[in-house]
Every structure is written in C-alpha cells, then in structure tokens.
Amino acid sequence: MTSSLNSGSPAPSINVQHWLRGDPLSNFQFGKTYILEFISTTCSSCGPSLSQLAQLQEEYSDIGIEVIGIAANEWAATADEALAQVDAWVTKWLPNANIRIAFDYSGEMDKDWKKASLTFQVPQAFVVDRAGSIAFIGDPDMLEVVLPKVMDGSWLASAQAKNAEEERIAEAEIKAPERALHRRIRAAAEIEDWKSALSAIEEGINLFPDNIMFHQRHVSTLIGSMRDMEAGWIALGQFARTAIERNSEDWLSAAMQQLFGWYDYSGLPSAERFSMGKELSERILKLYQQHDAPLRSYSYQTIALYYHESGDNGRAVDLLEQALRFLDGESLPEVEKHEQMAQLLHTLAEYKGEQVCYGGICVAPRKQC
Known part of the structure; x- marks a missing residue:
C-alpha cells in the first residue's frame, strides 16, 4: 500500500x-x-x-x-x-x-x-x-x-516538510496491516459473525501485542457480544495482568473500564473481579499523582466506578468531587468543559441519590421505575 x-x-x-x-x-x-x-x-x-x-x-x-x-x-x-x-x-x-x-x-x-x-x-x-x-x-x-x-x-x-512527509508515510505503511485487521473485525461484527471477528482479534493480539485496542475488543466481543463469560473472564484477567505488568496508566485505566461499568457482569466471579479492581485502582492512583489535572480527573472518574460497585460509595463520591475541581480549573473550550462537567454531575447525582450542583449546572438523579 x-x-x-x-x-x-x-x-x-x-x-x-x-x-x-x-x-x-x-x-x-x-x-x-x-x-x-x-x-x-x-x-x-x-x-x-x-x-x-x-x-x-x-x-x-x-x-x-x-x-x-x-x-x-x-x-x-x-x-x-x-x-x-x-x-x-x-x-x-x-x-x-x-x-x-x-x-x-x-x-x-x-x-x-x-x-x-x-x-x-x-x-x-x-x-x-x-x-x-x-x-x-x-x-x-x-x-x-x-x-x-x-x-x-x-x-x-524545507527539510522540516520533507521529514514530516517521510515520517507520515512510513508510519502509515507500518500501520497498514493493523488497519486491515480492524476492517476485518468491523466487517464481521456488522453481520454478527463473531467467530470470524474473534479470529481476527486474536490474530491482532498475537501480531501487535502493544496495540491496546485489540485487547479491549477481545473482552468486549466475548463478554458484551457473545456472552461467553468463561472465555471472557479469562481474556479480562489476562488483560488486567498485562496492564499490571506494563504498569502503564493507559493500560491500567483501560483494564479498569473493562472490569467495571460497561457490561452485565453477573456471570463473572465477583470476589476475584473486585480483588482485581482493588489492585488496579491502587496502581492507577499512585501513577496519576504525578500527572496534571486533566489526567487526574479522568483517572478519578475511572476508579470511582470500582469504589461505587464495591460498596464504598463515600470514596466514590469523594473521587468524583475531586475530579470536578480538577476539571473546573482547566482551560478548555466552554462547550467541552460544560459537557464533561454535566457527565460527571450525572454520575455524582446517581451515587448521592440527590440533586447536585456545580458551576451553575444542576443535575438530578434519574427517577427509578
């Protein structure tokens, strides 16, 4: 290509x-x-x-x-x-x-x-x-x-233009095989051919182990689409262990998001899942203390999911309130800041079970049917 x-x-x-x-x-x-x-x-x-x-x-x-x-x-x-x-x-x-x-x-x-x-x-x-x-x-x-x-x-x-163009083309050619796999996965998923999708995903993990998206797609396909909880739990556990070994903020946060918040987890071993979440959250908190406000706000939102589900709702609320303060102090386009604030407040209102207000935005929890 x-x-x-x-x-x-x-x-x-x-x-x-x-x-x-x-x-x-x-x-x-x-x-x-x-x-x-x-x-x-x-x-x-x-x-x-x-x-x-x-x-x-x-x-x-x-x-x-x-x-x-x-x-x-x-x-x-x-x-x-x-x-x-x-x-x-x-x-x-x-x-x-x-x-x-x-x-x-x-x-x-x-x-x-x-x-x-x-x-x-x-x-x-x-x-x-x-x-x-x-x-x-x-x-x-x-x-x-x-x-x-x-x-x-x-x-x-200029030499700068020549170098930029050479780097752009070289990077694109290197990534072409990864993109071809993503297209295969997307095409199979569109017709719900999960066997073919899974085969392409596993090929991607083997060929491109540093590409986090293949690992995320592996878990989401098994648990979210196929509801194969046994295989999904194995994939999720491997993803979390890999994140811990890498000790990378991106990988740890991605693994935490797969563990909490996106799926029906009723078929997974609860104690093991929460134990894994505890280790991930501790590592994320330690790593993100060194970073600026936007990254800390993002990490606190991710970890709050774990604390809420594990029963420590007070800790979850505290993390979300800290995330709000971090976000408020950032210089962001007004539309973007307002949207992020509203999303955070929706979660905070659900956790507290009451209307919450911050920066002129008020949000009430959804009514229970």
Whole structure:
C-alpha cells in the first residue's frame, strides 16, 4: 500500500453531498490557502480542534485563509441519520459557524483524500496552498508551525516538510496491516459473525501485542457480544495482568473500564473481579499523582466506578468531587468543559441519590421505575 496523495500533489476536488454551513465550493480558488479538516462526531478532540481552526480563519482572514470542515466518516444506518448527527454536532460546537462545513456519505471524499494519502485518523488536516497543491497533511496541532511557512512559500522546499512527509508515510505503511485487521473485525461484527471477528482479534493480539485496542475488543466481543463469560473472564484477567505488568496508566485505566461499568457482569466471579479492581485502582492512583489535572480527573472518574460497585460509595463520591475541581480549573473550550462537567454531575447525582450542583449546572438523579 502506497500513498498517492502527498505534499506537492494537486489537490483533489471537493465532491460532497451536502453543505451544512456556508456556500458550496467544488474547486479551490487560486491565490487562496485552504485548510480542510476531516472530523467525526464520535471523535472527542474534533470539536475543540475545529473550533480552534475557526478562530484561526478569523485571525488570518485578511490574507486569504479559509477553513473547511469535512464529515466523511460518519457511522449511521442511513445517510439522513448521519447527516442529522453531523448537523447537531456542528450546532453544538460551532453555534455561530463562520466556516464551511461539508458532509459526504458516498465515500468519495474519504477515498480521494484520506485513503489516497494513507491517513485514517481524525481530526486530520490538509493544507492546500495558493497554487492548488497539497502543502501539508497531518495533525492540526502542527498548523501553528506549518501555516506561516506555507504562507511565505518556504514550507514545501524545507527539510522540516520533507521529514514530516517521510515520517507520515512510513508510519502509515507500518500501520497498514493493523488497519486491515480492524476492517476485518468491523466487517464481521456488522453481520454478527463473531467467530470470524474473534479470529481476527486474536490474530491482532498475537501480531501487535502493544496495540491496546485489540485487547479491549477481545473482552468486549466475548463478554458484551457473545456472552461467553468463561472465555471472557479469562481474556479480562489476562488483560488486567498485562496492564499490571506494563504498569502503564493507559493500560491500567483501560483494564479498569473493562472490569467495571460497561457490561452485565453477573456471570463473572465477583470476589476475584473486585480483588482485581482493588489492585488496579491502587496502581492507577499512585501513577496519576504525578500527572496534571486533566489526567487526574479522568483517572478519578475511572476508579470511582470500582469504589461505587464495591460498596464504598463515600470514596466514590469523594473521587468524583475531586475530579470536578480538577476539571473546573482547566482551560478548555466552554462547550467541552460544560459537557464533561454535566457527565460527571450525572454520575455524582446517581451515587448521592440527590440533586447536585456545580458551576451553575444542576443535575438530578434519574427517577427509578
């Protein structure tokens, strides 16, 4: 698999089915610089990223920079449902949108831009220069460094651009076999062919033991989809032991999330599950003490699930209240902070069994039927 769309390539045309915001645009205007950002409503960082690019467009409006958000990877039963998802998402994140937002469910934009460049994650930025060529493909966070050099014409010929492009292509080629396995798993899961899905997942674990997603999918398929509690417990136990051996925050938190909160655990050995949760929570607390507020807030929310289920509701409430304070002190886009606060407060209200308020947001527990 090779990349056919690279820095210096002519930019493909914009073939989309709907323009949700702004006037339609099919061809790039010479003399203007465009930033296309591919986004998805299920991507947690896409909203803040596109909001920042909207601000960037305002800052550079006098020199002809235009930002276009592209939703071309929505998962929904129909195109209309996917379109409604994107429209609601844009309304939430960009209520006063001053940038074009395009939607495509046909697969053309995905094929011509992302697959052609071997880029599969979101958010993903493509910069089209004044001559209509691709100047940059990569993480939107790099635009602060890249964009001024694109504007003065020095970027494409620079060693930094060459190195960035070589690294992008090399990484994509390395990850191509992993992506092929993920596609096999997704295709099998869509038709509920769990035997084939499980075979691809186990192949992924063997070939790519450092990829946490295969381990997560292993547990979720066995316990959540197949309800094979015996095999699922073995997989879950192995996942937790691997996380403990690695002593990695990401792995420990992921294992804790698999142990508490997502499934019907009635068929699993309760004492062993809580014992495993205790060890994971102690390790997570020790590791995350060294980190900044956002990571500590996230870790406390994860651990609170264990304490609540194990009967120490007071400890769970204390952790959630600390998580709220950590989150409140962070400099985040207002929409993102409000959403995270609301989610935390919903859980806190359930644990306390009463209405809770923080930062002007009040949430009551759900009524029991």
